[in-house]
Amino acid sequence: MDDDMEITGNRNMDKINCRNLSVVGALSVDQNIQATSLDISGSVVVEGDVLSPSITVSGSLRISGVLRAEKVIVSGYLQVDDKALVEGMTISGEVNLNYIKADEVFGSDGLSIQNLESDLFEM
Structure with a gap:
């Protein structure tokens, strides 16, 4: 596992495994991202899965595979x-999900979910 990574320009990578990943620029990943913390204010496209306990998205994150996380904040x-x-997922931005299984989802109007399994869902 690498230490902290910060992406400020345009990067294409096969896969990422690091502690803290911060993306201000544009990042395209062909396989998976695994990070202890993921902070996206730029644009990220992942063809595989994303595994991270803590994810903050103020930019754009598109995932072809599975998202596994403890806490996700999307603005x-x-x-x-x-x-x-x-x-847990807190949404004040726009979210488009095919299927979500979550303990808690707090959302806004910009929410599109095809299948939802949640103990607590609040809009």
Whole structure:
């Protein structure tokens, strides 16, 4: 596992495994992202899965695979084509999910979910 990574320009990578990942620029990942903390204020496209305990999206995050996280905060745009498996998600931006299984979801009007499994869902 690498230490902290900060992406400020345009980067294409096969996969990422690091402690803290901050993306201010544009990032395209062909496989998976695994990070202890993920902070996105730029644009990220992932063809695989994203695994991180803490994710903050004020920019744009598009995932073709599965999103696994404990806490997700979205004030920008999040799209997950496969599944989102999270403990808690707070949404004030726009979210487009095919399927989500979550303990808690707090959302706004910009929410599009095809299938929802949640103990607590509040809009």
